[in-house]
Amino acid sequence: AQWPPAGAEPVDADRVARLYTDLAGAGYRYGPSFQGLRAAWTLGGTVYAEVALPDGLRADAGRFGLHPALLDAALHATAFRDREGDVPALLPFAYRGVELHAGGASMLRVCVAPDGDDAISVQLADATGAPVASVRSLVSRPVDPGRLAAAPVADRVFLDGWAEIPAAADRPAVGPAPVSTVEDVRSRADSGHGRAALLLDVEAGDVREATGHVLAILREFLAQPALEGTRLVVRTNGAVATERPDPVQAAVWGLVGSAQAENPGRIVLVDSDGSLDAPSLPSLPDTDEAQLAVRSGRVHRRRLVRAEPAGPFAADPAGTVLITGAGSLGGTVARHLVTAHGVRNVVLAGRRGGA
CATH class of the missing domain: 3.10.129.110 (Polyketide synthase dehydratase)
Incomplete structure (x- = not known):
């Protein structure tokens, strides 16, 4: 002072x-x-x-x-x-x-x-x-x-990737306890729940409704001292590792990913195609992995992979280029597309709308 x-x-x-x-x-x-x-x-x-x-x-x-x-x-x-x-x-x-x-x-x-x-x-x-x-x-x-400055572009650009890992040989006798509401979480805490995991399946529906529902359960789970040694497995369907992600499931995945960053080791994200049953979830290999995808019964963990060198940018002159982020960088990108690549239709989308 x-x-x-x-x-x-x-x-x-x-x-x-x-x-x-x-x-x-x-x-x-x-x-x-x-x-x-x-x-x-x-x-x-x-x-x-x-x-x-x-x-x-x-x-x-x-x-x-x-x-x-x-x-x-x-x-x-x-x-x-x-x-x-x-x-x-x-x-x-x-x-x-x-x-x-x-x-x-x-x-x-x-x-x-x-x-x-x-x-x-x-x-x-x-x-x-x-x-x-x-x-x-x-x-x-x-x-x-x-x-x-000397690093080639290919060494500086990375993308999301999924690497397969071997499935666990032994399955537990009892799978994770399912929860679908805040009251379920409180009940598990009050009953002295001793399992290593709880399982929350994300239902289809409206984005706002789904994320709000999952957020409420996350907050309750993390607020319960009796569940400190328990992990919450959040299972989505079609959120990642697919050509056409489901927007609702993907939104929940992003929300839970933020909660994982704030609470290391407490939450596991599993995107499943339905080929692995619930009792197998706690035995997924590498329990330190926070984000997994199950495809045709095989488990994959999320990793960064080097991007393949991209070809030259090509835009359809009759089409429209959408640039998200209408600040100074967005304006610079727009000008470059027009002057260097002949783009004629550009939409700049930003939080401030007309401003």
Whole structure:
């Protein structure tokens, strides 16, 4: 709350002003939206800084827990750390102990302190000194910018893929306990349910209705202390690994995937074609796998696979190209399609409609 902190020495204003020019020379090239550092101070090995979103982005701050351009700008304060010798280009490698305390900030007071030899801790506050976010430890690793530029396109583009894994030899005597409502989940928790898994089958229907129903069950399942050692298997039908995914099932798959990211190890997604019965589900191999697809009785796990080199872009001059995301990047893509590929009909679709 005391700002700048007592005893902190201001970094020379000229050095702050040329920060992004210096960073570009070191291999970091930031566009105008990410050039948010305004001032900096040092106290021992700790760096304090002020960062702010540019005027054009401040109206968007409320849409985020922490605006990504603001978080990125906060890390630019590390440029003023007192380090000996040539410092290689570094990229964030591992975040630990991340907490968001308040959302919607458009400017930050930043404190970056050393945490061992190769890590820093980060404290972020708003203009009054109230906590916004904190990172207990951020580890960075050196990277050779030249190697990134030289990488062929085929080594940088990946797609979803499904790799087959052998089916388990032994099936359990008892399969997962089925649940279809919030009350079912509460009942399993109250009865001292001791099975390793619960099974939720996703029914066909309206997208909003299906996702709302599954969300309610997910919340109840994760809120029950008695079910902490239990996994929830969510079984969809035709959500993934098919040429024509079912929109309702796919929407549920995406929703549950977000819940998996927030609750590691608690939820398993299985997209089934009906060829594997319910008792087999807990014995699916590699129980650490979070997302599986069953096709003709064979189990596949989700993996990234290298994309095959694509041929040249070709558009039907009489057709229409749809671009989702009508921001500055969408406009750039549209102009490129028109000038370089002869496209005549373009639809830009964005959240802001006519604006």
